Amino acid sequence: MASDGSNTSDGNTSDGSNKGAGMSLGLPSHLARATNSRGLANAAHWAGLVCLAATLVNLGVLRAGHPFGTFAPAAIALVPMATLLILLNRRCTVPLTIAYLAVGAVCTFFYASTVLLATPTFINTNLFALSLPIVAMTMVGGAGSAALIGVLWATLGFALAELVIFVAAVVTDHGFRMDWGSLGAYLLLVTVLLIDGLTRGGRHLPQVTIHRAIREDQVIHIHHELSLESAADLHDTALSELITVANALPGPLAPALRRRIEADLHSLGQDRLPLSSSNPSGVVAEEIWLSSEMHAAIELARDDGLAIEVSGDRNALGRLSPETRRAIGLAVRQCLVNVLRHSGSPAADVAIAASESEVSVLVADSGRGYVQSDDHEDRLGLRNSVHDRIARVGGRVTIWSAPDVGTSVMLLVPTLDGRDVEVAL
Amino acid sequence: MRLERTPEQLDPIAVFALRPIVSLVCAFAVCYAIISTIAHEDQIVNPLAAIAAILVLVAAAVIFIVAAQPGVSPMRGGTHVLVIGLTIVACILFAASVWGADHLIQDNWGQIAIGLLLAAMSSFRPPGEIIISSVISAAIVGGIAAAETPFLVIAGTPVLYATVAATPILAFSLAATGSTKVTTAAVLSWRATARRAIERLEPEIREGAARVVHQEQVALLNQEAVPFFTDLLQRDEVTEADIARAREIAISLRRSAVATVERSWLDEAIARTIVQSGASPQCLSSPLRDPDRLAEFMTTEQRGTLSAILLVISRGVGFDTRTLSVTIERTTSRCHLTLVAHVEASGRAIKAELLPYLSVLRVVAQDARLRVHQGDVALQFFYDQT
Numbered sequence: 001m002a003s004d005g006s007n008t009s010d011g012n013t014s015d016g017s018n019k020g021a022g023m024s025l026g027l028p029s030h031l032a033r034a035t036n037s038r039g040l041a042n043a044a045h046w047a048g049l050v051c052l053a054a055t056l057v058n059l060g061v062l063r064a065g066h067p068f069g070t071f072a073p074a075a076i077a078l079v080p081m082a083t084l085l086i087l088l089n090r091r092c093t094v095p096l097t098i099a100y101l102a103v104g105a106v107c108t109f110f111y112a113s114t115v116l117l118a119t120p121t122f123i124n125t126n127l128f129a130l131s132l133p134i135v136a137m138t139m140v141g142g143a144g145s146a147a148l149i150g151v152l153w154a155t156l157g158f159a160l161a162e163l164v165i166f167v168a169a170v171v172t173d174h175g176f177r178m179d180w181g182s183l184g185a186y187l188l189l190v191t192v193l194l195i196d197g198l199t200r201g202g203r204h205l206p207q208v209t210i211h212r213a214i215r216e217d218q219v220i221h222i223h224h225e226l227s228l229e230s231a232a233d234l235h236d237t238a239l240s241e242l243i244t245v246a247n248a249l250p251g252p253l254a255p256a257l258r259r260r261i262e263a264d265l266h267s268l269g270q271d272r273l274p275l276s277s278s279n280p281s282g283v284v285a286e287e288i289w290l291s292s293e294m295h296a297a298i299e300l301a302r303d304d305g306l307a308i309e310v311s312g313d314r315n316a317l318g319r320l321s322p323e324t325r326r327a328i329g330l331a332v333r334q335c336l337v338n339v340l341r342h343s344g345s346p347a348a349d350v351a352i353a354a355s356e357s358e359v360s361v362l363v364a365d366s367g368r369g370y371v372q373s374d375d376h377e378d379r380l381g382l383r384n385s386v387h388d389r390i391a392r393v394g395g396r397v398t399i400w401s402a403p404d405v406g407t408s409v410m411l412l413v414p415t416l417d418g419r420d421v422e423v424a425l
Numbered sequence: 426m427r428l429e430r431t432p433e434q435l436d437p438i439a440v441f442a443l444r445p446i447v448s449l450v451c452a453f454a455v456c457y458a459i460i461s462t463i464a465h466e467d468q469i470v471n472p473l474a475a476i477a478a479i480l481v482l483v484a485a486a487v488i489f490i491v492a493a494q495p496g497v498s499p500m501r502g503g504t505h506v507l508v509i510g511l512t513i514v515a516c517i518l519f520a521a522s523v524w525g526a527d528h529l530i531q532d533n534w535g536q537i538a539i540g541l542l543l544a545a546m547s548s549f550r551p552p553g554e555i556i557i558s559s560v561i562s563a564a565i566v567g568g569i570a571a572a573e574t575p576f577l578v579i580a581g582t583p584v585l586y587a588t589v590a591a592t593p594i595l596a597f598s599l600a601a602t603g604s605t606k607v608t609t610a611a612v613l614s615w616r617a618t619a620r621r622a623i624e625r626l627e628p629e630i631r632e633g634a635a636r637v638v639h640q641e642q643v644a645l646l647n648q649e650a651v652p653f654f655t656d657l658l659q660r661d662e663v664t665e666a667d668i669a670r671a672r673e674i675a676i677s678l679r680r681s682a683v684a685t686v687e688r689s690w691l692d693e694a695i696a697r698t699i700v701q702s703g704a705s706p707q708c709l710s711s712p713l714r715d716p717d718r719l720a721e722f723m724t725t726e727q728r729g730t731l732s733a734i735l736l737v738i739s740r741g742v743g744f745d746t747r748t749l750s751v752t753i754e755r756t757t758s759r760c761h762l763t764l765v766a767h768v769e770a771s772g773r774a775i776k777a778e779l780l781p782y783l784s785v786l787r788v789v790a791q792d793a794r795l796r797v798h799q800g801d802v803a804l805q806f807f808y809d810q811t
Contacts, residue, residue, distance in 0.1 A: 025726060025785055026436035027608075027615050035611040039604035046603035050596040054588050061585040121580070128531045128589050135596075181531055195446060206438050206781035209736055214729035218623060220693040222630050226638040231682040234642065238650050239678050245663060245671035253661045261654045268643055268651065286636065305615075307622030310629065346618040 028211070028305020029204050030340040036196055038092070040150065044141030044189065045089040051136040052082045055111070058129045062119065074114035078133070081107040085136065092141065097153060100140060105160045108133045112168035124175035125165050134182035137161035138189060147197025151190050158186040208303045215302060237264045285315035292317050293329020294361070298350060301336040307347040308336070316354035319415040324393040328361060328413050331386045331397075335363040335409045338382050343367025343407065358412050366406040386411070432548045432605050433499050434788050435612040440548050441784040447493045450545040451486035454538040458482050461534035462519070468526040478518035482538060485511035489542065493549065495784035496795065500549035508546065509558050512539050513565055520569045528578045530570045530589045539566065540597030547601035552609075559598030563591035645681060649674045689713070691720040694732045695751060698739040704746040712746075715753040719760040722810045726789040734764070734782045738802065741778075743769025755810065759791065764804040772797040779804075 027035060055078055063071045084100040112130055116122055140157040141150070162178065169176040241261050248254070289295055294317065298308050317325055332350065339348045345367030353360045386409065387397045395413035433440040462475050469475050485508045491497065492504045516535030520527075527533070539562045547555045567587035574583045653674060657667060692713055713720075723731070738744055748767035753760055768775055776797045786793040786806055793806035 025729070025789070026438050027612050031611065031615060032439060035608050038611075039607040042607045043600035043604035047596045047600035050592065050599050054592040054595075057588045058585060061582050061588070131531075132592070139600075195449075206733070206785075209733045210438075210729055210782070210785065213732035213736060214725065215623070215626075216697070217690060217694065217725070217728045217732050218627070219630050219634065220690045220697075222627070223634040223638065224688070224690055224693065226631070226634050227641075227685045227688075230638050230642050231685045234646075234678060234682055238646055238654075239675055239682070241654070242650065242671045242675040242678065245657070246668055246675055248663050248668065250663055250665055250668070253657060253663055258658065258661070261658060265651065265654055265658075268646060286633070290633070305619075307618050309622070309625050346615055347622065 025210055025214075026207060028207060028346075030304060030306070031344070031346055034344045037150070040193065040196060041092050041141035042089065044139040044154075045085055047185075048085050048136040048139035048141075049082065049089075051132040051139070052078055052085065055129070055132040055136070058132065059115075062115070062129070071114060071118055074111045074118075077107040077110035077114070081133070081136065088141070097140060101137065101153075101157055101160055104133070104137045104140075104157070105164050108137060108161055109164040109168050112165050113172055116168060116172040116174050122174065124177040125169050126177035126179045128179070128181065130165055131179045131182040131185075134158065134161040134165065134179075135185045138182065138186045147193045150193040154186060154189050154193070158182070207305065211305055212303045237267070285318040288318045288325075289314045293326050294332050294350075295329075297329055297333030297336055300333070301340060301348070304340055305346075306336065306340055308350055309347070310350045310352070312352035313354050314352055316352055316359045316415075319354060319417065320359055320413060321393075321416055324395070324413050327389050327393040328359070328395070328411055331389050331411055332361060332363055334382065334385045334389075335411075339363070339365045339367065339407075342370070345406065354415070356417055357415055359415055360413075361411045362408060363411070364406065364408040369401045369403050369405045369407050371401075371403060382409075428788070429499075429551055430609055430613075431499070431551050432608055432612075435609055437498070437784045437788045438781050439608075441495055441781050443548055444493055444495070447545050447548075448490050450541050451490055454534075454541045455479070455483055455486055458515075458519075458534040458538055461532065462522075464532070465523055465527075468523045468528060470524065470526050471522045473522075474518045475522035478515045478522060481511050481518060482515040485509075485515065485542065489545070495780050495787060498549075498784055498787045500546075502550065502554065505546055505550045505554060505558065508542060509539065509562060512542050513562055516566055517569065520573065524573070525576050527573055527576055530573065530577065530586045533590070535569075536566050536590045536593045540593045543594065543598040544601035547598070547605045552602040552606055555598050555602050555605075559594050563594045566594060567591040645678070650678065687718075689715065689718060689720045690728065691715065691723075691731075691751065691753075694728075694735055695749070697732075698735040698749070699746045701736065702739040702744050702746050712749040713751045713753075715751075717753075717755055719753040719755060719810065722760060723808055724789065726785075727806075727808055730782055730785045730789055731762070731764075734779065734786075734804065737778055737782065738766050738768060741768035741770055741775065743800075745769075756807070758810075759807040760810050761807050762805060764802070766802045768800050768802060770800060772799055775800065775802060 056075065059071050059075050059078075081100075081104045084096070084103050088096050088100050111133055112125070115127075115129055116125075137157040137160060138154050140153050161182070166176050168174075241257065241264060244257055244260075248257070298310060302308055317328075320328065336348060339345060343365045345365040348363060348365045351362040351364070353362075382399070390397050390411055390413060393413055395411060397412075398410040399407065400410075401407040428434050458479055462469070462479060465475075488504065488511070489508045492500050492508070512535075516539060519533065519535055523533075540559075543555055543559050543562070546558075567590045570586040570590035571583035574581065574586050577586065653667075653670060657663070692711055695711065695713055738749075745767055748765070750763075750765045752763045754763075755761075776795070779795055779797070779802070783793060783795045783804075786804075790806040790808050794804070796803040
C-alpha cells in the first residue's frame, strides 16, 4: 500500500519539479536600479536618434523647396553628432557624454545657422526644424545611475542647445523664440527620470517574499522527495521484518530473520549520514552553521535576490568562539550588503577554509569593483565596519578590488586553538 | 498559457509598481488634448468632431487604465489594438474638426497622444508589436498631415508635414522599446543566473534534508520498533505476544508511511503558514482539501507565488488559522484552486498588500481572481494538469 502510494507520488513530484525548473520571477531590486537607468538612457538615445533622422529628412525637404539655399553644411554638421550619440548608446561614460554635449553644441550651431541663413522666410527660431536637434541634445541620457544625475545631464543638454540656437539667431539676425515642443520634451524627460527615482524600491517586499517562498519550497520539495524514499526504505526493511514476525509461528527466531533484523538495526545506526547517537560532532557542527550569523546573512542576501554559492568547510565555524563567530557573521553580512548596493553583480561567492589556527572567509563578486583609494562614504563603511569588527576579535581583513573586475574581501580570524597558541607564545 | 516576452509577463511586480504611471500618462494625454483643442478654438470648423475626438480618446484611456489593473492583467494584443486604434480614430476626428482651417501641424495633439500611449503600452506588449503599431500610426497621422498641406500657414511640402506629425510617434515608441529591450534582456539574464544558483544550492539543501529525514526515521523507529527488535534478538524467541505486538507496530508504521506519502508540498507550506502565525499545526485538522493530489501539478512559479500569498496572509494582523481553507478540484481540463481566509484588517489594506502577488499570479496561472470583503479573503485560480 505504501509502496503503491509512493510510486504514484514520485511520478507526480517529478512532473511538478520539471515545470518552471527553479525559475525566479523578476529582477531583484539591487539589479533593477542599474537596469532601469540603462533602459532610460537607451530610451533617450533612441529618441535622440529619431530626432536626428527626422532632421536629415527635413533638410532634404528644405533643399528641394529652396533650390538656391545650400544645406550641405547643416547635413554634414549632423554626422558627428549622430556618430557620438550612437557611441554613447554603446558605452555610456562621462567622457563620451561630455564629448557628445560639446560636439552637439557646435553641430547644432552650424546646423541652425545654415538653416536660418538659407531660408529667409523663417522669421524666428520657433521652428520644428530647429527643435529636433535641441531634443536630441536633451536626450543625452548621460552616465550615472542616480535619477538626479540624469536630470542634470538633460538640463545641461537642453540649456546648451537653447544657448547655441540663441547665438545662431543673433549671428544670422533672426529673432529668438523658444519652441514649446523641445521644452515639452525636456519637461517630459525630467518627469520620467524623477518618477523613476521616486518609485525605485517600491517592489522590494513582494519580490523578497517570492524569492524566499521559492527557496523554501525547494527545501520542502527535496524534504518530501527524501521522505518518500525513506518511507519506501521503511517498507522494505523494518516493516517487512515486522510483518514476517507477525506471520511467524511461536518458537525460536529464524536465523535468516535474525540476520535481517541485525542488518536493519546496524543500518539505522550507520546509514547515509552521521546520527546524533553515532557522530554527535557532525550534527553539532551543522547546527552551529545553521544557527550562525553568517548563515543568516547569506539567507538574507539570497532573499534580496543575490545568488550566493557557499563553498569550503562550513563546519569550520564550530572551531570559533561565539564572539568571533558573531563578528565574522556580521562582517560577511556587511560585505554582502555592499555587493547588493554597489557591485551590480547578480551573484557572489562565499568560500570558507580553515587551518589549525585560523578560519578564512572570502566574499567575492565579479561586479563593478572600485578604485581602492576612493574614500567614498560606503567604502569607508566597508573598511571601518568590517575591518574594525574583525580586528576586535584578533583577525585581519584584506580587500582586493579594481574597476570592472570585481571585489574580493578576505576575512581571517583565529580559531579557539589558534588563540590558545597565541596566549602560550 | 503561453508567456510573451513583455515586461509585464517577465517582471510582473515591477510593472505593477509602474501602474500609476499608466494612469498619469493617460490623464496627461487627455488633458493635453483638451488644452490643445481649446487653443485651436479659432481653427475648429466642426465642434462636434472635436468633442467626439476627446470622448474617443477618453474611452481609449479608460480601457488602457482598466486593462493595466492587476485584476485583469496580463494585457493582450487585442487590448493594444483597441487602445491605439481608438486613439488613431480620435486623432482623425480632431483633424476633421479643423480640416481646412488648421494653422500648424506641430501643435496638434494627435501625434503626442498616440506617442504617449504607445510608450506606456511598451511595458505590456512585446517591442516588435509596439514598433509595428507605431509605424502604422505614423503612416496614418503623417498621411493626414500631408493632406492638410494646402491649408497650413507655413509653406511646406507634404513630406515635411508628414515628418512633423510622424516624428513624435516614432520617437516615443522607439525610445520606449529601447528601454524595455534593456530591461527584458536583464530579466532573462537574471533568470538564468537564478536558475543556476538554485541548481547549485540543491546539494547543500539535500544534505541538510537527508539528515533531517534520517533523524525523523530513527525517531519513529526508536519509539517502538527498535526496542521490540532489540528485545527479540536478546530473547532469540518469538512468542504469541511478540506476534501480536509486531502486528500492532507494523500497522502503526504503515499508517505513518502512508501519511508521509500522502502529504503534499502544499500541506507543508500551509503548516509553515500556521506556524508563522503563532498557532500550532497539530491543534488543527489540515485546511487542505485535495483528494486527487492536484497540488503536485503546480509549477515552481505557481508554488512560489501561492506560498508567498500564504506567508503574507499569515503575517496579517488578526489572521485566524481556523478560517484558512484551501481546496483544489479538477474541472474538465484544468485544476481549480480556491483559498479562503479571514484576517481582522480593513479590506483595503489586505487588498493593497496582496495585489502585487495577484499581478504575478495572473501571469503564472490562469484566471486568477481575488475578492476581499470585510477581512474575508477569497483567492482562486486555475492551472493545467500537465
